[in-house]
Amino acid sequence: AQKITQTQPGMFVQEKEAVTLDCTYDTSDQSYGLFWYKQPSSGEMIFLIYQGSYDEQNATEGRYSLNFQKARKSANLVISASQLGDSAMYFCAETNGETGRRALTFGSGTRLQVQP
Amino acid sequence: NAGVTQTPKFRVLKTGQSMTLLCAQDMNHEYMYWYRQDPGMGLRLIHYSVGEGTTAKGEVPDGYNVSRLKKQNFLLGLESAAPSQTSVYFCASRPQGTYSNQPQHFGDGTRLSIL
Numbered sequence: 364a365q366k367i368t369q370t371q372p373g374m375f376v377q378e379k380e381a382v383t384l385d386c387t388y389d390t391s392d393q394s395y396g397l398f399w400y401k402q403p404s405s406g407e408m409i410f411l412i413y414q415g416s417y418d419e420q421n422a423t424e425g426r427y428s429l430n431f432q433k434a435r436k437s438a439n440l441v442i443s444a445s446q447l448g449d450s451a452m453y454f455c456a457e458t459n460g461e462t463g464r465r466a467l468t469f470g471s472g473t474r475l476q477v478q479p
Numbered sequence: 480n481a482g483v484t485q486t487p488k489f490r491v492l493k494t495g496q497s498m499t500l501l502c503a504q505d506m507n508h509e510y511m512y513w514y515r516q517d518p519g520m521g522l523r524l525i526h527y528s529v530g531e532g533t534t535a536k537g538e539v540p541d542g543y544n545v546s547r548l549k550k551q552n553f554l555l556g557l558e559s560a561a562p563s564q565t566s567v568y569f570c571a572s573r574p575q576g577t578y579s580n581q582p583q584h585f586g587d588g589t590r591l592s593i594l
Contacts, residue, residue: 367521396580398582400585406567406587406588406590407585407587407588408522408569408571408585408588410582410583410584413580413582415580454521454522456521456522464510464527464529464535465510465573465581466512466524466527466537467512467514467522467524467571467583468524469521469522469523470521471519471520471521472520472521
């Protein structure tokens, strides 16, 4: 069974600094995808960034980048130049590309607080 | 630009009551999902559907039923609500695709309390 581990229940970062949120996954499949979602206090789930298991380059989306280390099975999210609006829960999730359902398996999340 | 719409947004039930949560998407997506989110945990898959008329169990299906009679709608039913089903319920959808890189689009959630 797939398992996603986020070992940081909470993180603090100063505004304008960079922060790394950790994520490790456990899958024996060759084809899979890794996602990061943001959940602000209002509760909605916002897609941030995706990394495929066959992608050779680390994914980037604006201030978000994904530090993908396949051999270590880690997919850490890096947020550069943190803003107050980045304060939220962040979830790492995996989908298995080899099954039909394409469902997401989520980690328990990291609560990020950006301090002015 | 509705995307995925969940109704209701909030509901309080008494133990033993039944109710149906509605999820509607206007993106012509094939796949639809129901997840629940409990405090301190990530989302967990309850049931899913890979197309109209099809449904399948996820990781935590007990106590729930689902139906997908129309492509755009995915209903989650609680036949006899229990306090353990107090949670926030999210519906999501995604397009059919060979690759896993299609992100799921989520509704805003339904906060359900069972007394």
